[in-house]
Amino acid sequence: MSRNLLELTDIHVSYGRAEVLHGISLAMRPGSIVTVIGANGAGKTTLLNAVMGVIPSTGAILYDGAPVPRSVEARVAAGLCLVPEKRELFSSMTVEDNIELGGFLRRASERGETREEVYTRFPRLAERRKQLAGTLSGGERQMLALARALMSRPRLLLLDEPSLGLAPKIVVDILNIVSELRKTGVAILLVEQNARAALEIADEGYLVELGEVRRSGPAAELAVDPALMESYLGAHS
Amino acid sequence: MHLDATIATFLIQDGLTNGAVYALLGLAIVLVFSVTRVIFIPQGEFVAYGALTLATLDTGNVPGTPKLLLCFGVAAFLLDLWSWRRDLKVDALLRNIALNLGLPLLIYGAVLYLAPLQLPSVVRVLITVSIIAPMGLYVYRIAYRPLADASVLVLLITSVGVHLAMLGLGLIFFGPEGLRAAPLHDGSFTMGPLLVTAQSVLIYLMTILIMIALYFFFEKTLLGKALRATAVNRLGARLVGVRTQLTGVTAFVLAATIAALSGVLMGPITTIYYDTGFLIGLKGFVAAILGGMGSFPVTAIAAIGVGMVESFASFFASNYKEIIVFGLIVPVLIWLSIGAIHHEEE
Ligand SMILES: Nc1ncnc2c1ncn2[C@@H]1O[C@H](COP(=O)(O)OP(=O)(O)O)[C@@H](O)[C@H]1O
Numbered sequence: 047m048s049r050n051l052l053e054l055t056d057i058h059v060s061y062g063r064a065e066v067l068h069g070i071s072l073a074m075r076p077g078s079i080v081t082v083i084g085a086n087g088a089g090k091t092t093l094l095n096a097v098m099g100v101i102p103s104t105g106a107i108l109y110d111g112a113p114v115p116r117s118v119e120a121r122v123a124a125g126l127c128l129v130p131e132k133r134e135l136f137s138s139m140t141v142e143d144n145i146e147l148g149g150f151l152r153r154a155s156e157r158g159e160t161r162e163e164v165y166t167r168f169p170r171l172a173e174r175r176k177q178l179a180g181t182l183s184g185g186e187r188q189m190l191a192l193a194r195a196l197m198s199r200p201r202l203l204l205l206d207e208p209s210l211g212l213a214p215k216i217v218v219d220i221l222n223i224v225s226e227l228r229k230t231g232v233a234i235l236l237v238e239q240n241a242r243a244a245l246e247i248a249d250e251g252y253l254v255e256l257g258e259v260r261r262s263g264p265a266a267e268l269a270v271d272p273a274l275m276e277s278y279l280g281a282h283s
Numbered sequence: 284m285h286l287d288a289t290i291a292t293f294l295i296q297d298g299l300t301n302g303a304v305y306a307l308l309g310l311a312i313v314l315v316f317s318v319t320r321v322i323f324i325p326q327g328e329f330v331a332y333g334a335l336t337l338a339t340l341d342t343g344n345v346p347g348t349p350k351l352l353l354c355f356g357v358a359a360f361l362l363d364l365w366s367w368r369r370d371l372k373v374d375a376l377l378r379n380i381a382l383n384l385g386l387p388l389l390i391y392g393a394v395l396y397l398a399p400l401q402l403p404s405v406v407r408v409l410i411t412v413s414i415i416a417p418m419g420l421y422v423y424r425i426a427y428r429p430l431a432d433a434s435v436l437v438l439l440i441t442s443v444g445v446h447l448a449m450l451g452l453g454l455i456f457f458g459p460e461g462l463r464a465a466p467l468h469d470g471s472f473t474m475g476p477l478l479v480t481a482q483s484v485l486i487y488l489m490t491i492l493i494m495i496a497l498y499f500f501f502e503k504t505l506l507g508k509a510l511r512a513t514a515v516n517r518l519g520a521r522l523v524g525v526r527t528q529l530t531g532v533t534a535f536v537l538a539a540t541i542a543a544l545s546g547v548l549m550g551p552i553t554t555i556y557y558d559t560g561f562l563i564g565l566k567g568f569v570a571a572i573l574g575g576m577g578s579f580p581v582t583a584i585a586a587i588g589v590g591m592v593e594s595f596a597s598f599f600a601s602n603y604k605e606i607i608v609f610g611l612i613v614p615v616l617i618w619l620s621i622g623a624i625h626h627e628e629e
């Protein structure tokens with residue numbers, strides 16, 4: 047057994063006095079896709095932000111067998127990368143500049159190589175290099191957020207609802223891209239409300255309710271779980 | 284006395300010269316604010332330090348600023364030590380010693396050696412800038428870095444504190460007498476009815492040059508883009524690995540450099556006292572506000588306007604000169620607050 051890439055033990059997060067994560071534990075193996083599903087307000091975004099270091103948390107975060115570095119920037123350097131719910135693009139800068147900045151911590155020569163890979167993966171963005179990020183459509187913005195994240199050559203991508211606010215057809219595109227990405231060896235922690243689609247591409251799944259893990263297991267098993275089906279997957283199918 | 288063409292052209296020239304310097308200061312204010320949310324009130328002190336340092340070097344004496352720089356460095360060193368009291372790493376400590384003690388010592392030594400040599404004015408300017416620019420780094424480290432996540436108001440109060448502290452230090456290190464630097468170039472020439480001094484031409488050229496340099500920095504270099512990215516989206520910038528500290532230090536060093544250069548340009552055309560910088564900086568501030576604290580081009584144009592208004596006001600109503608200049612921001616503030624109300628209603 048090779049060791050886990052990410053291991054969360056008893057993660058607690060509070061906003062002021064209100065605790066919203068009450069001891070979450072989770073493990074994921076290198077190169078795997080793990081999905082965290084749950085209703086709005088369950089604490090999924092909070093969990094990803096804690097893993098990235100954007101907000102403080104207590105409990106242990108082991109990355110590659112060692113405690114994760116403290117600052118966000120050091121975590122980026124160590125190979126973690128968050129694509130946040132709100133994308134957080136540089137809207138008044140060009141697509142090209144957004145992508146370039148994704149590789150901020152890497153050497154110029156390495157950046158050039160990854161940039162070409164990224165443009166090959168997202169031809170839409172290549173066509174819009176000179177356009178301002180703020181003028182892109184929702185789907186293109188999500189692609190740009192993914193592209194920017196890939197520029198850092200992450201080993202662990204944290205994706206926060208990549209399909210949020212997108213038309214159904216584009217959701218399929220985006221999730222296809224996500225499952226394509228795993229072929230490059232990157233592990234993906236995928237937060238989704240679109241539980242059915244997420245479980246389809248994931249290896250493992252965690253159901254979070256009110257800041258606690260309610261169920262976890264192989265994605266294929268969760269996908270056919272009758273109780274889960276009713277509340278999260280929609281009754282039909 | 285009434286306005287004729289000769290006086291008008293003279294006033295315009297005067298307005299342009301001052302306006303060019305205000306433009307530089309306005310740009311530095313916008314730069315610092317958009318990257319760090321700090322309202323850079325101590326900028327005026329950097330201007331005065333620059334002018335006074337150059338004026339002292341002109342006389343062949345050693346200015347007080349290198350010693351002050353050394354004090355800043357020591358303070359930064361101690362603060363770093365304190366912040367690492369839990370886990371001290373050797374390589375970080377060595378880097379810290381080099382940056383906070385080595386660099387100011389080196390500059391101090393170089394100035395001690397070079398000051399009496401009566402070097403050409405360009406070299407004196409370079410020495411001045413290399414004394415003042417690192418002050419931006421230490422001032423950021425000492426006063427602002429610990430407050431990176433503070434509100435704009437806390438940062439503003441800090442700025443007032445830094446301004447007052449630097450004002451006091453200016454008095455200690457330079458004394459209460461005003462100094463006037465020698466013009467970088469003595470010449471002048473006539474253009475029609477106009478007597479143009481080489482110094483004012485130098486001011487225009489330097490201003491344009493600095494603007495071009497800034498343009499290249501922000502458009503073409505990754506660090507420049509990182510500063511813009513931080514201004515546009517703070518969280519986004521952190522998520523790609525841009526450290527708040529890095530952009531903060533860069534913004535402050537750039538601003539201190541620009542302020543020092545502004546002081547060097549102003550020094551030969553007005554007598555500068557330890558507290559003159561504040562009023563000069565405020566005019567840059569008026570331009571920055573006219574530019575909405577966000578736009579470089581609008582700020583630059585507004586600064587020329589401020590220079591013009593000031594120049595003509597000093598002719599028509601010299602007693603009210605400052606009031607008229609600072610009154611310029613009132614309509615803008617009203618305009619902005621109307622905008623804000625509309626925004627809230629949406
Ligand atoms: N910045 C914040 N301040 C206070 N409460 C917050 C903040 N962000 C989220 N919360 C609360 O924390 C809980 C979890 O939110 P979140 O992690 O965004 O859930 P999810 O991503 O699963 O929809 C919610 O009850 C939400 O109201």
Ligand SMILES: [Mg+2]
Nearest residue numbers: 090091092131
């Ligand atoms: Mg969320």
